[in-house]
Amino acid sequence: MPVTVAGVEDYFGESVAARYDESSAEMCTPEAVNPVVDVLAGLAGGGRALELGIGTGRIALPLAARGVPVCGIDLSPAMAARLRAKPGGEAVDVTIGDFATTRVAGSFSVAYLVYNTIGNLTSQDAQVACFRNAAAHLKPGGCFVIEVGVPQLRKLPPGQTVVPFALSATQWGFDLYDVSTQSMSSYHARVADGRGEFRAIPFRYVWPAELDLMARLAGLRLRSRWENWAGEPFTHESAQHVSVWEKAS
Template identity: 50%
Template sequence: MTSDPTTQDRRPHYAVEFADDYDRWFGKPGVSGATVDALEGLAGEGPVLELGIGTGRIALPLRARGLDVHGIDASEAMVGRLRAKPGGVDLPVTIGDFSRVPVPERDVFSLVYLAAGTFFELREQADQARCFAQVAQHLAPGGVFVFDSHVPEALAVAATGSQVVSEGDDHLVLCYRRIDPSVQRYSSHYVIHENDRTRQMRVEFRYAGAGELDLMARQAGLRLKERWGSWAGAPFTRDSTYHVSVYESR
């Protein structure tokens, strides 16, 4: 594991303070399973690279299926949770800014991916475009770059109310979103009530429509190969609330 001191300011607050609770609140087995299945189908023989690997929710199941998985993450706390899981100690992770893909120049991958909207934690267009460009430099021939994305119009509708993220006998996690279209950003604001204590967590994102993403891909030398309406491979239609985009080298 290597560390980049310039990543300190890029570590989301939640990835430090709430690392121990992340899987319990956000780990949805059905969604995670479909994501792992889809990525396994795209991976070929590997190796594969996850940007924003976090606690290993996706990477460790892929590794259990025989893939050579590598990761990048800016949060040592999240990676610490990964290390505590079976097989986590042996999974190679670089601590750093994933928009710069800080792995050796010679390393190439059959699949580079992000999940759960992580790409949009890059809050500047320049960072998002740089991520595309850097990924393109590390794709093996025939390799693909894959991530999921909210449909901005559906995101705006979802921001009109709150939703239950997780609940149990001892806790309740609610989320509401605020959108600022003047800068293409939204914030997910979480209210966590647990053991008679209420806490708050805020995560900031920069959203982008499918057309802007495709343009950044083309500028990086990639092209859209497939676009699905879910990780389970549903068609992307006018009613889709998010999409999974698969980009390949031109």
């Protein structure tokens, strides 16, 4: 069950944090991490970086190891504790709070949200607030970067609301969509050591054009959009995008 932190439900408590890196192992390889760090280090350009939803430090720690000063905001004390316990964790300043509204001191050259984390904000108002919060942290000319999937509604035939994403002898996962509210929930079932575990996490899916409008409301303009961190073109067949918005100089 989620706990409440700063008035917001935290779905990434100790039971999730304890195995988060293991369950996301494919996203923690050098092949997955290095292109992200390359882009963010380039955008930082010698300035500071702010990660919204910093988690266990998958991106923040290697970015800091490149010499980029990194701060972060995260709602989950359990996830932040995992980051702090890792080598180099003491160099990353983490503030516990809702990244849609929590402020940290100073200004930054780049702020970023990766791995679909914008969807953890489950209302349009919260997502708009996140853009405004990111923009308020940026220096003139600074950039806000989001990596997020394109909603997979093309996989839904008429009358269907469920898309499976994991299926094995010990693990099942599926996403449940409500297209009337742009809400979805990810359901995870797992059998380990003869015991069953189940958890559900709510999200709000969001379209690229909607994100662009949120950016405009926050005083940002679209600078780049790619399919991935390698900079491949974003097309109508892309399953995700990396978007960069810039604050006016």
